Amino acid sequence: MFSIGDFARLGRVSVRMLRHYDALGLLRPARVDPHTGYRYYEAGQLSRLNRIIALKNLGLTLEQVGRVLEEKVGPEELHGMLRLRRAELEAQVAADLARLAEVEARLRMIETEGVMSIDVVVKSVPGVRLAELSGIAESFESDRIGAVIRPLYAELGRRIARAGLTPTGPGVAYYEPVAEGVRVHAGLQVNLEPGVSHDFDVVDLPAIEQAATVIHRGPMDTVGATYQLLATWIEENGYRGTGVAREVYLAYGEGDPAGWVTEIQEPVTRPA
Known part of the structure; x- marks a missing residue:
């Protein structure tokens, strides 16, 4: 038998915790010295201790743990x-990390208010033919868009290769508000004739007569600050937006994200 101190060490718990489990009837000592009151445990009781800790980590209260133990949950079911x-905790961690990234992005936006300047070029943008896939994101938040657009581009690349095609220019993405959230369009420029059936959509984006364009450098989770600076420039220079913005991925997805380059094209007009 093992003293309560040795059993706590072997079970990787505290003596205080073992005393608490004893008081609740979850894990009684194998023997209690009638004269000293010292508690003693057997090695076989480690199995029950492991189950108690595992069930606690599942989020059960100690009262619920006691009920589950009485039902004699087997190792396979417990596993x-x-x-x-574990899957729930991993999802929670991923969600927390995404929220942290969003907070950091918002902080950067606030820090650059009235400080950063951008070089905006107003120019015409030619029309372009895209092979594209689309999906729905919950909102315009960067992590929500990213979770949708990344798999869309991966799948689109596979389908274009399967069709024997090669992209003729950089990727182009655009977004449309819909009742369910945001429809995300992930496109690659291609050279093909219309009317031929494919397992992707073929879309002709029209030319833009006037677009306020700016280069965003870095990963897309920081693009919000660039969009806001562009919005300020448009307003301060007497323009107004007239359509759906496009993102043209000039250098994206490979190497250090700090070196990625995206052109934002915002259709604008200047009222007379």
């Missing part, structure tokens, strides 16, 4: 419950 909890 399945732990796998499910």
Whole structure:
């Protein structure tokens, strides 16, 4: 048998915790010295201790843990419950990291207010033919858009290659508000005749007579600040937006994200 201190060390828990489990009836000592009151445990009780800790980590209260233990949950079922909890925790961590990235992006936007300047070029943009796939994002938040557009581009690349085609220019993305959120269009420039059936859409984006364009450098999770600076420039220079902006990925997806280059094209007009 093991003293309560040794059993706590072997079970990687505290003595205080073992005393608490004893008081609740979750894990009684194998023997209690009637004269000293010292608690002693057997090695076989480590199995029950492991189950108590595992069930606690699943988010169960100690009262619920006691009920589950009375039902004698087997190792396989317990393992399945732990796998499910692990998946839930991983999803929670991923969501928290995405929120942290969004907070950092907002902080950068606030820090650059009235400080950063951008070089905006107003120019005409020629029409372009795209092979594209689209999907729905919950909102315009960078992490929501990214979660949709990345798999769209991966799948579009596979389908274009399967069709024996090669992109003729950089990727072009654009976004449309819809009732469900945002429709994300992921396109690659291609040279093909209309009317031929493919497992992707073929879209002709019209020419833009006047577009306020700016170069964004870096990953797209920081593009919000560039969009806001562009919006300020448009307003201060007497323009107004007239359509859906396009993102042209001039250098994107390879190497250090700090070196990625995207051109934002915002259709504008200057009222008379």
